[in-house]
Amino acid sequence: MSDKVYNVLFICTGNSARSILAESTMNHLGKGQFQAFSAGSFPKDAVNPLTLEALRLHGYASTNLRSKSWDEFATPTAPAMDFIFTVCDKAAGEACPAWPGQPITAHWGFSDPSQVEGDDAVKRQAFNKTLMEITNRIRIFLSLPLEKIDRMSLQHELRKLGEQ
Template sequence: MTGRIYNVLFLCTGNSARSILAEAIMNKLGHGRFRAFSAGSQPKGAVHPYALELLQNLHHDMTGLRSKSWDEFAAPEAPQMDFVFTVCDNAAAEVCPVWPGQPMSAHWGIPDPAAAEGTEAQRRYAFTEAYRLLGNRIGIFLSLPLKAIDELSLQRKLDEIGRMTDRSTDSAA
């Protein structure tokens, strides 16, 4: 494999939980082959404290994690993305900016842990579950032979990953 680093952008509406978790997971599991970013269409302005706590407990590098607008990544000076994944249904339905370089994209919807209700333990569990689901999907994505498959087949695989159910991500991982 060449020294090529793929840029990946994870999008969500608020950019406070799911997309932040995905950014951290990809940066950890991507082993320098992938550089992940996250953004939101309507960023909350702060990362959810449960997301930060979970990432810290799992020894993720949290340098630079912040809630930010997707407009930052549509600007001319932004890094050119190779892949853009929406991780919430609202962001998938919104009209996204035009991304320089026309990256491949797919929808990998995950329930919003920030919207979880119940006891504190139940709300924290929602973050752990979102982390697990995203980790499974990202792990499957990282196992794809990106250089060896054509663009149409790759797009089909990315879409399949997004349609995986909880059971299918566990068995594929």
């Protein structure tokens, strides 16, 4: 495996649940080969507390996570992204900033756990379900031989993975 560290940005509209779950999961499972970030097109004021609870429950880092605008990652001083994934349908349809470095992009849609109605147990179950779906998709992504696959094939595989 190469020494390259891949930068990954997960985008959602509010940057309070799905993209935050993906950021923490990728940083945990990527074991230093991936540096994940998250952002939103219209970020909330704070990360959803149930997002942080789900991450802690599964042993993923939950400190220093914050809801932020995707504008932070479209500046010349921002880290160059290798991959950008939209994780909600609304963000996938929005006009994104021009990302420096021509990252590979794909849409990986997940249900929004913050939209689930019911008691706290039902809401927690929704967050845990979404976290498990994100974890499974990231595990598959991490199993791809990135240094052996050409850019077009990788783009195709990542988009196909989003359809699962």
